[in-house]
Amino acid sequence: MINVAIIGASGYTGAELSRILSNHPHAKITAVTSRQHAGKKLHEVFPHLRDLISITCEIPVIETLCDQADIFFTAVPHKTAMEIVPEILSAGKKVIDLSADFRLRDVAVYEQWYQKHSAPQYLSQAVYGLPELYREAIKTTSLVANPGCYPTSIILALAPLLENGAIIPESIIADSKSGASGAGRSAAVGTLFCEVSDGFRPYKVGNHRHTPEIEQEVSVMAGQATSLSFTPHLLPISRGILSTVYATLSEGITDEMVTAMYKDKYGSEQFVRILDNTSLPATQFVRGSNYCDIGFHIDRRTNRITVMSAIDNIVKGAAGQAVQNMNILTGLNEEEGLTGTPFFP
Amino acid sequence: MINVAIIGASGYTGAELSRILSNHPHAKITAVTSRQHAGKKLHEVFPHLRDLISITCEIPVIETLCDQADIFFTAVPHKTAMEIVPEILSAGKKVIDLSADFRLRDVAVYEQWYQKHSAPQYLSQAVYGLPELYREAIKTTSLVANPGCYPTSIILALAPLLENGAIIPESIIADSKSGASGAGRSAAVGTLFCEVSDGFRPYKVGNHRHTPEIEQEVSVMAGQATSLSFTPHLLPISRGILSTVYATLSEGITDEMVTAMYKDKYGSEQFVRILDNTSLPATQFVRGSNYCDIGFHIDRRTNRITVMSAIDNIVKGAAGQAVQNMNILTGLNEEEGLTGTPFFP
Amino acid sequence: MINVAIIGASGYTGAELSRILSNHPHAKITAVTSRQHAGKKLHEVFPHLRDLISITCEIPVIETLCDQADIFFTAVPHKTAMEIVPEILSAGKKVIDLSADFRLRDVAVYEQWYQKHSAPQYLSQAVYGLPELYREAIKTTSLVANPGCYPTSIILALAPLLENGAIIPESIIADSKSGASGAGRSAAVGTLFCEVSDGFRPYKVGNHRHTPEIEQEVSVMAGQATSLSFTPHLLPISRGILSTVYATLSEGITDEMVTAMYKDKYGSEQFVRILDNTSLPATQFVRGSNYCDIGFHIDRRTNRITVMSAIDNIVKGAAGQAVQNMNILTGLNEEEGLTGTPFFP
């Protein structure tokens, strides 16, 4: 049994980590922290967890926590993560960090989009935790930088094309739509029910902080520095991201070649489903699951490919992928604790 | 391994049975039927099931099916059920029927609310499949009449009070609200997104077919023939029923006595959660789970008790309870295949 | 042209007042106030109002405002209202107060449910602004206490029955369901999209502050002090309240008598629609309008009547009714500025 601690259990990601891990056959949650709710039972904060887990929220004291757990999930905001992760690593523990603090390899880029980095020396040892791209490196690291939700959906959509030179990198446009849970559980007028319900809108157009993360991985796969257009939108749903990604095909790329690229890349992946012509990706078909569903359409009139990918932003876009990374880190079957879903309707 | 067949797999209940059973450690789905989709893979009908289950929908031919399975879930409309259940039982198989056809013990009442019954001789052997009330009888029957969704929520709310004479039976009013999945997956104007979304309305006021089912069980528990007021409403959500049930307290009933009645009745139940004062029942806290959450409030000014219960109508109100019944029927742990949820948000 | 000021324009009620009045043929908005957004254009706070109204939010300085307007809508929280209303009245202006501060005639009851009242001397001159009950008194008052949203829906549902002695007052149970706009536009975790969407729950069971307001008016109509059961619930919709109200019929009351009572009471009302047997009340059919739709069902088995009423909580439950009151106060046609809706879907 693996002893795990969840730092920051009072957000939606923390709650989903608690739910998944409470049902994981080989993990035991030994500590959860929340400054705001310290002293309360976790199920008083999240009534759905009643009877699934009986644990009390603590103030995070890293030294004490290091006696309780071997694997740490840090589900805290960026900046907070970089303040606590070094201490956990120094105690010889392994960290799966769900913040943005260790995702960007270039500290200058991080500091341009976020703020000053207080632990840049850890960036080089962090592994970007997208198992479909970095499985081998995840196995041996102590610090997994769990990817952002939008980047997960977009990078998985593009990887087979970029790795095979099938598209022109500078032509990429990613139009993404996310459910409201991506905005977290903080009180804010902008995410009140009445502001989001029965509506739809773009936000942070041209300056969303996931842009450099997407561009970092796209550039690696393209083998060249690549800028792209990324527009996030807010959907009136709780869970789910659908990204519609456009790119111009390279010369000589046939439909059959594209189909083969996706099959080669993801044919043996547990959590990527390539859709044939009977359906298109939809957030409702991955709800509550760790799947990324991918479909594509090629238009010969414009010579463009449209790739669509759907994930549950809290699962494959956060907590589920973090558990997938834990399974890899600890040598377990990659799907442990992550089966039995999605839910529809 | 128990071999199971799902007759009527193309509705929401059939889909949920398929999902739960595909992940059940001791059950194997050996056949699913759908006249409309015969020949298609089930995941072509329900794309969320892709990779969870790989099975092809068949035309239901009972004789053939009886070679394939030992437990039958009949998730078909009333009337259709009574036409096929006898044949399955005659082949020595066990049936968990999710229709209304075997729930009412009095054929005259059935025929008043539904239509002529073609297999009334089976009514006496059918067991009303509410495990919290009839667990022992379920263990030994061959025909479980899986309860309706509204009745499940209302009967569980009232059982401790009625069994202890704590309320006046004729004072009962049940105001229930259900998500749209209760209306099934048939094309109909009334359940189109635009008709249901951002709205709320009562329907079938005073004549919903679950009324006699609720009254049957309430009468048994009250020890007297009981009529009650039951008003169903349609919520703009997919899953969930919340029932708000009002009744006048009998003389001398204290708050502490009521608390004790609920604890005595449900303290050791896996799937009933009695809420203390930290939260009230809410459909979002049981979503996707087999739980029934119950809370109550006593108002001494009016001498009434208000009991609130929340279930997921597709799970505890249908497919989950059916699997719970299967577990009981087959001697398995009652919670097998039913853990790891609910989902929030 | 009537010059009007809206005190507290940055909530949903203030926004709806601004929208309705900006389109009113005989009113001109001369001032809107908002401490939080002072200095901003109102359409920067509410982008939907762009081009409908061009006005800047001010800090509320009553003395200055009294030079600008003759009719004041105070759309501020209770307690704030009682602090500013006396000054406006002293300046010889008329006030339509949308808070709870002047609705209860008995200061003791107010102080039991709210807090100390600082202007109790105004309670006797305030008229409860439900035009269908108090039209004549509204015409001549300077202070209209605009009713609460839940009370509007419940009192209108019951008035014809109570005024005619058709029901037993102590048997009344009101089960009400409201959209999230009723909770206002303040940032709060409980009304975030993810907490409300795809869910349903009761709240403040047995202690909602609208209870004494409903009981006050029910007692007047019943001619006796009356307690009742009132349970509010939160719907995953923005606008709308549906109340399902149960009561036991008095002896000798026939269906025809009940039909006649509703026709007599509301037959010539502009904003109450009595539904015949072709439909039931639904929030989606009054959305955006000042209508109250009412339907009923009599069950002879239990001798109960179930009355259902639907309103848009922001319109007939707040801003629309306030404008209706303004029209009455100022001698205009009661429907001015309130036609052309509802919206469906």
Next chain:
Amino acid sequence: MINVAIIGASGYTGAELSRILSNHPHAKITAVTSRQHAGKKLHEVFPHLRDLISITCEIPVIETLCDQADIFFTAVPHKTAMEIVPEILSAGKKVIDLSADFRLRDVAVYEQWYQKHSAPQYLSQAVYGLPELYREAIKTTSLVANPGCYPTSIILALAPLLENGAIIPESIIADSKSGASGAGRSAAVGTLFCEVSDGFRPYKVGNHRHTPEIEQEVSVMAGQATSLSFTPHLLPISRGILSTVYATLSEGITDEMVTAMYKDKYGSEQFVRILDNTSLPATQFVRGSNYCDIGFHIDRRTNRITVMSAIDNIVKGAAGQAVQNMNILTGLNEEEGLTGTPFFP
């Protein structure tokens, strides 16, 4: 007073036409038709219209109808429209056709995307009813081809850029998201509440029938035959379309030039609102209104402009624009009957 008839009043567009026109100061609805509901009052089909309009649905008999009305709104499916429009025109009446039958000027293109055209001789006299582009021609025609909902949102977004050569035509990608009312009021599994709610998906990728309509108008404005990428998606909302349109800027185009182009084009338009930097377009801010809200963002890293436009698909995308066209046709003020909204929340 203008006498108008609505052919096909039982769909969402017909209902909205009925609502708007029932409140129009200079129009009188003298006939509404519906084969399915003939003989019923319109408010029995759409309960929200009770008391707004009292009229009975008729079987459409064009000859009779031509005695009753001067302006005809044909809100019927394509193919049905081309069968009845010629007869109405022959009677000397004017038609605003909301189907696709007279939008494409090239019959070959129509027949490629739809089916054989039975009245191609009328194509040359039909005017594409986008007032912001074709106001002068609308004034004098007898046949207005009311634009599709997606095309309205996309063409208005692009017009100022294309007319000024500010973008490269072949770079255009339109990613559009529509509410479910766009799918109409026919019973269908795909638009049931449970299929749409809490989900999001693309559909008809690469082959939606609005593609040739968009390309026709884009080609006119670009002065060259233009193909583009258009992807429609289904939002879990009733009303609203948001289009996010990407294009590469032509050389030398500055931000100020783009701002000026939008101001020049739309500065004096009643129903186009150009957003400054205080907000971005959102469907909830145009809900129920005839507005098209437009905002844009220029990214110098990729040299692309992202234009976002929001409309209510039933209003500016259908019924509202049709009434705007009627106002132009008949010499009324263009905004008659179309003010007082949008609604939020």
